[in-house]
Amino acid sequence: MTVTLGDPVVEELRRILGHDHVLTGKADRLNRTRVPAPFPVHRWAERMPDLIVMPGSTGEVAEVLRLAHAHRIPVVPRDGGTGLTDGAVPLRGGIVVDVKRLNQIKEIDLDNRTCTVGTGINALKLNEVLSRHGLLYPDDPASYPCSLVGGRIGTSGWSLIGSRYGHTRDLVLSFDHVLPTGRVIHVGDGIGRKITKSSSGYQLKHLFMGHQGTLGIATEATLKLFPKPEAEFSPFWAFDDYDSAYRTVGQLARAGVATFAGAVLFDEWKVAYLRRDDEAYIPQPASVKALVCAALYGYEDEVRAGGSRLMRIARSMGARYLGDEISQGDWAARHDRYATPLHGRTRSGQVVPMSWHCEDASINYTNLPAVRLAWHEIADRLRRASDVFDDWGMFAYTNGATGADYLTEIDIGIWEQRLDDAAWAAWVSAKRDLAAVALAHGGSISACHGSCREGEVDLVPEELGGGFDVMLAIKRALDPHNIMNPGKYLLDRAYPDQDGSP
């Protein structure tokens, strides 16, 4: 597709959206090309869309998709563009549908405890409004200050306090969804907008979450709301070794405390990295090798009781409480510390500008120690291969209230200014190895980001087995011309007659 003023498609888009909401400038396109996932900066130009549209309504999104479907033009939805897989990165040019103008709050239903919003709204901004009603929308990713509801749907996001409130899939009740052909459907439990449980028909809501933009675009969502918690307790504990911290986090998560919203385990590499390079690290004795924190939310009386129980458990496991000040401060700063992008170290210890990259998987509790060692070995291999990589340690976060499985994350610093083809190839190969370790230990390639990036995606058919064939069948049925985010998730395989391209 060539963007020129005479192009009839561009003219048609301008008719649909108005002149100001069709962007064709070079900088407009460059700035809708990347997300914070590792990105081959030296190959930026290969990821450019042809143009961007900024629709103002579901109807406009539908018209754009009908047009794209008719002309077989690739379409990539873009919400916050804060994802850690590359769902929002165009691989085949085409139209980026940027939903940031769909950011209205349409309704706050105080009696049914729901709100209905455009998917271009950010949860922090939404909660500023909800807090006036004593309410909270508790979808709390690390990117809380900047991710958008639509992106949370498209990736089926994960929430830090999901053990108490659930994750995006639990919190989004229903939404308007534009199919690749431009048809608008409403998906939820059954057809209701505010229904939290239905057994009517296929359960389509899950299908249209986490598809990374390959099945269409969510435009308006109805969300589940909770009372804004009266109390928060977020103890941090220190340990002399990983094993004690690991055993403790397991006990805490299995304790069955109703206000328990999540726990986080920091391994030795993570503590060493924080000690070395985190500006906000409060010095601890060198004997501190691992940390655990937990978070509880609710009414003051229940948080106090639950907190006492967790404190008792931790103490019995030999944990040292770091005190109220560090605990409250560190938990409050959790979103801001999502990005520590300024520096890492070369092997010789030289400080260099690096960006933060978080690689995740979903791993059962019993497999965390083994995955941890295997992942650090992969990071070490990368580091030995090139000074553009640094191992910033690992976190494990509870996925749910029973402690079955954990979002397991290794943070790798990348010196993006020095990325070249060789380093990129080493990275992609390491990413594939990280995914293979997760699968070998009975886990899933990703707990929260999605798994459609170079490297990891090769293993998705292995992870899903026959389920991947179902994915191909669904993709072909809903998107006959492969216009939605083509090139992602190996879904080109659904179109053998099209040479794998739209």
Next chain:
Amino acid sequence: MPDPEKRFAEEWRDAAYNCFSSGHKFCREVCPVMQVTGNESWSPTAFHANVVAMEQGSLEVADVAADYVNCTGCGACELRCPNSLFTGDFYRFRTRTVDLVKGVRSLAVRQEVHQPAWRRWNELTAERTHEPVADGVSQERVRDWAQGLDLTVGGETILFVDCEAAFYRPSVPRSVACVLGLAGYGFGLMNEQWCCGGPAAEMGYEEQARRFAEHNLADWRASGVRRVLVLDPHDYITFTEDYPKYFGEAFDIEVVLVVELLAALIREGRLAPHVPVERTVTYHDPCRLNKRKGIWQEPREILRAIPGLTFHDVDRVSQWSYCSGAGGGLAVEKPELTAKISEMRMGKAAELGVDTLVTACPWAERPLTAAGEARSIGVVDLHELLAESLGVAP
């Protein structure tokens, strides 16, 4: 790539990468332009990423100059940037979007890439030695606001009045003069005051900005001025940041912000507000005071000293995402965006159920007043409000 772009990209290379490779965009929800447009091309992240693209040779300044219009220079993004917040001290690094935007605008002008309204504005400013904020702006009329106040010209301490206040909102400097007179604080008027040059610098017309600065400094030197009082936050930035940059250590003029001076005079008991002002107010933190200079306590001290007021305060951090939209030349080139930003700000005031929005920035007052009309919320300048409570309203 032309040489100037290359040099610019080299200068900003690491800062641009530090933002580009973070990509976390916490700035976005506090940026006034992003809040009303949702256009990522006009985000602080894009302003940095473009420099990386320039370095790669994928962009020239002519491709992006018009995008860089869309910034009010409020500085919210710098405060909200995780790079500044958590890891910056290690490198003594701070995200400096405002300087970056000014830099690109200046680079554009040097390459003859102009924005039409900005060019015209600066041509008129050059002709009249003051910004064309109203009909009849001229050098002869710069002291008209002071008519009948019996103020002298010259002295060690002078009051510098910005173009907007001098020609469009004279009640502000009149109030300041009356209040200082009441406190017995001696000051004079400037001999031949020109525009401070700050707006030209913000729009990229750096040569003109320096010429104006040189005139003003020479005038101060010739008349023995040691201390300059400023009531306008924009002037305060120009005199405390641009002038020292232009003149280095030779710039030895003391710059005093009137709001800080008035708060001190109240504290010392030299001013005692006593006339009740029966209004329900909230305070709009001028971006250049709160976000760029960390000055937020003194205006609140003044408000709390005024009897009769019901004051619904919104804390300074929440106000990082508030702006009038008037700064950085946006109101000149894109008045429709300024209006939207002011409407958004006024919406926040309306939620508090106030009848008055108090601010301390003459430039903010015009668009905020327009936005307040639809909601029946008046806009009053802090200096004027204080004068009223002291019984010396001009």
